[in-house]
Amino acid sequence: MSTSADADVLVIGGGVIGLSIAWRAAQRGMRVTVADPEPGSGASRAAAGMITPISEAAYAEKELFRLGRESQRRYPAFAAELTGITGEPTGYRQAGTLQVAYDADDLAILGEYQALQESFGIPARRLSARECRREEPMLDPSVRGGLLAADDASVDPRLLTRALLAAAAAAGAGIIRQPAAEILSAGGRAAGARLGDGTRILARWVVLAAGWSSGTIAGLPAGAAPPVRPVKGQILRLRTGPDRPGTASPGTGGPGGGIGGAEGPPGLLARSVRGIVRGSSVYLVPRQSGELVIGATQEELGTDTRVTAGGVWELLRDARTIVPGITELELTEAVAGLRPGTPDNAPVLGPSSLPGLVLATGHFRAGVLLAPVTADVITDYLVTQRLPDLAAAFTPERFARPAGRPPPGARRDSPPPRAGQHSTAGGTRP
Amino acid sequence: MSTSADADVLVIGGGVIGLSIAWRAAQRGMRVTVADPEPGSGASRAAAGMITPISEAAYAEKELFRLGRESQRRYPAFAAELTGITGEPTGYRQAGTLQVAYDADDLAILGEYQALQESFGIPARRLSARECRREEPMLDPSVRGGLLAADDASVDPRLLTRALLAAAAAAGAGIIRQPAAEILSAGGRAAGARLGDGTRILARWVVLAAGWSSGTIAGLPAGAAPPVRPVKGQILRLRTGPDRPGTASPGTGGPGGGIGGAEGPPGLLARSVRGIVRGSSVYLVPRQSGELVIGATQEELGTDTRVTAGGVWELLRDARTIVPGITELELTEAVAGLRPGTPDNAPVLGPSSLPGLVLATGHFRAGVLLAPVTADVITDYLVTQRLPDLAAAFTPERFARPAGRPPPGARRDSPPPRAGQHSTAGGTRP
Numbered sequence: 063m064s065t066s067a068d069a070d071v072l073v074i075g076g077g078v079i080g081l082s083i084a085w086r087a088a089q090r091g092m093r094v095t096v097a098d099p100e101p102g103s104g105a106s107r108a109a110a111g112m113i114t115p116i117s118e119a120a121y122a123e124k125e126l127f128r129l130g131r132e133s134q135r136r137y138p139a140f141a142a143e144l145t146g147i148t149g150e151p152t153g154y155r156q157a158g159t160l161q162v163a164y165d166a167d168d169l170a171i172l173g174e175y176q177a178l179q180e181s182f183g184i185p186a187r188r189l190s191a192r193e194c195r196r197e198e199p200m201l202d203p204s205v206r207g208g209l210l211a212a213d214d215a216s217v218d219p220r221l222l223t224r225a226l227l228a229a230a231a232a233a234g235a236g237i238i239r240q241p242a243a244e245i246l247s248a249g250g251r252a253a254g255a256r257l258g259d260g261t262r263i264l265a266r267w268v269v270l271a272a273g274w275s276s277g278t279i280a281g282l283p284a285g286a287a288p289p290v291r292p293v294k295g296q297i298l299r300l301r302t303g304p305d306r307p308g309t310a311s312p313g314t315g316g317p318g319g320g321i322g323g324a325e326g327p328p329g330l331l332a333r334s335v336r337g338i339v340r341g342s343s344v345y346l347v348p349r350q351s352g353e354l355v356i357g358a359t360q361e362e363l364g365t366d367t368r369v370t371a372g373g374v375w376e377l378l379r380d381a382r383t384i385v386p387g388i389t390e391l392e393l394t395e396a397v398a399g400l401r402p403g404t405p406d407n408a409p410v411l412g413p414s415s416l417p418g419l420v421l422a423t424g425h426f427r428a429g430v431l432l433a434p435v436t437a438d439v440i441t442d443y444l445v446t447q448r449l450p451d452l453a454a455a456f457t458p459e460r461f462a463r464p465a466g467r468p469p470p471g472a473r474r475d476s477p478p479p480r481a482g483q484h485s486t487a488g489g490t491r492p
Numbered sequence: 493m494s495t496s497a498d499a500d501v502l503v504i505g506g507g508v509i510g511l512s513i514a515w516r517a518a519q520r521g522m523r524v525t526v527a528d529p530e531p532g533s534g535a536s537r538a539a540a541g542m543i544t545p546i547s548e549a550a551y552a553e554k555e556l557f558r559l560g561r562e563s564q565r566r567y568p569a570f571a572a573e574l575t576g577i578t579g580e581p582t583g584y585r586q587a588g589t590l591q592v593a594y595d596a597d598d599l600a601i602l603g604e605y606q607a608l609q610e611s612f613g614i615p616a617r618r619l620s621a622r623e624c625r626r627e628e629p630m631l632d633p634s635v636r637g638g639l640l641a642a643d644d645a646s647v648d649p650r651l652l653t654r655a656l657l658a659a660a661a662a663a664g665a666g667i668i669r670q671p672a673a674e675i676l677s678a679g680g681r682a683a684g685a686r687l688g689d690g691t692r693i694l695a696r697w698v699v700l701a702a703g704w705s706s707g708t709i710a711g712l713p714a715g716a717a718p719p720v721r722p723v724k725g726q727i728l729r730l731r732t733g734p735d736r737p738g739t740a741s742p743g744t745g746g747p748g749g750g751i752g753g754a755e756g757p758p759g760l761l762a763r764s765v766r767g768i769v770r771g772s773s774v775y776l777v778p779r780q781s782g783e784l785v786i787g788a789t790q791e792e793l794g795t796d797t798r799v800t801a802g803g804v805w806e807l808l809r810d811a812r813t814i815v816p817g818i819t820e821l822e823l824t825e826a827v828a829g830l831r832p833g834t835p836d837n838a839p840v841l842g843p844s845s846l847p848g849l850v851l852a853t854g855h856f857r858a859g860v861l862l863a864p865v866t867a868d869v870i871t872d873y874l875v876t877q878r879l880p881d882l883a884a885a886f887t888p889e890r891f892a893r894p895a896g897r898p899p900p901g902a903r904r905d906s907p908p909p910r911a912g913q914h915s916t917a918g919g920t921r922p
Contacts (some may be wrong), residue, residue, distance in 0.1 A: 371730055372819025378805035389802025
């Protein structure tokens, strides 16, 4: 360890994961530098911000559910602390998630979700079709039934990123708006990185939190590069108009705004709604601002980040099937991001095979959910050189085992969508 | 007529109509001023640019068809002259229109179109389903048949606007980036206008070419205001990716680019395609740049210009039904514009009841098509005080007749869509 290091920790990547780690590490007294050409512009920018552990757990089962629940538990304090320090909102809102099924087959999938959740020891509240519509009057009458997760919450990832940037800076972390071009090593240990402009940043610890591109940075020894790949996701942002009479939803008699009363956001829905629609999945996340986010496609198309006609069409098709009133809302943005997928769809957390290089990537669709717990476990590791048990199933070494012997964190793979095929948000079938 | 006038002609409105008039009038030696806060930002910006007289003629029948055909005939020289003077392209391209029917009912509508066209003395070329796909291989196999209009053309309205601005300026017209706040009169005659910043522009002639807002400007005597209303239209812009392997269209084996060979644009279609899809209408207009424009909704929602989830969804639904390959294209823009509708869906051309005030508005969905002929007839009127016969059916006075006696230019009204309802491009049923 060189005493001439510029920082104790160099965090490569300034999305919600990298910034959360930078903030927490700086709070623990470490000198932290974050390198990112445009913080918050990657997967974080295209995330809906749902804090729903059960829907992510369908991939990797119990360990991931446990990690997600723990992160969910930490979220209220995490968000409150961020806002307390910075004065910036995060959009944190605990209004629950209502997962609904559209046809009989979808109802069967919902039943599998319920069974999965109960196998984790969490009782799920099953709602009839009528109860669903009582909770969310704008649901289509053909919705067959639902599952209510009252603990679920959401944040606005763009607000969260802004608050994290401010909090990290307030705690003393430096942000350098450059990409990491190469990991530097010295004496068999990561020693920092060369940035895009040629600057070298030396650090005792290098935390690789660059999302899908974490495996592509030069200088990574073969065994140390995390097996992450880009999984494209397209989402839409809709907005309830400011008191426009023309936006009233036909067929309901109700105004587009005001549903949900004083507690809920001024839009069509009181809480996040996940729909299983003819086997594909779509979610609608309302924000206090009146914004409604609809997501997400899941496409394996390399680094393509084009918003496509087909992606937008499928999201609108599925969303309007369960909430027809969205057709009257303004479509303000369509955006695509690349999420870091891994072979077992679970994150990669902890020390790599290159001493000094710590991985915090592969969060796939759960980066926002897992940010608080990821920041805590990685910071604990940086301080103590011991990874908390909570993260034991997610260490990089699980991918280093011989082929044919499944790692403990990878009980079940979800088949990736075919290249060129659009599939709306996966994770439907547990 | 005051000799202290600032201009011979003040044109209010700098869309394709106002700019075309300004250009032609300046070419005839008149001193011309155009007032528009943002030229080309209204209906012109949201237009697809089809030059297809038959599809517009469905509303007002033969007189409008005759006007449209005449404008179409003048287009090649109009576009060539613009480009010759300014060096700016207009995107003019005469590749024809293929109108296709999706189901049996749609085929019956196509037959009505054919009969209408033949009643105008224009033979229509009917194509079988197989012939349609031979002309346009990306058409869905379920397309039932088509009608080929080989004379049809298209322009890029944004390029056209830019070229017109340059040509008008080159001919000596002045552009003032201010709205007209009030029509000024003196001695029972229009004398100019007060602009948004308080400036007064005095002119011998005032040409009102402000699209849907032409009837709302202060200072218009009741009988002189044209009966125009805003009709919202949403369109989409798609783009073939620059040689991205991921954009190949599945199921055809062919690349997204290259269809149409050296003559056609580098996209999915060789020519404009209008689809009648389960009774609603959609069009796809390819450009040489690789852009594909899909339009258009037709909504009566006042001055609302929001892009809505429902509008985008319906356009994508109908377009992908007849050309499934669009799903792979990048969606680069969704935009809404307000077209100037009139009670008989035909334009209002010529002197109003206020001497000195000339109307050139109400072009509804045909502003781009009718720009050359409108510029010529209005300029002829300004020079000779006689309106060419071609425009006789479209004078403002047709709306001043007693109720119950239909004016000659208004043989048939198309029922406007219900408020709050989205309907893709009207004009389907002749």
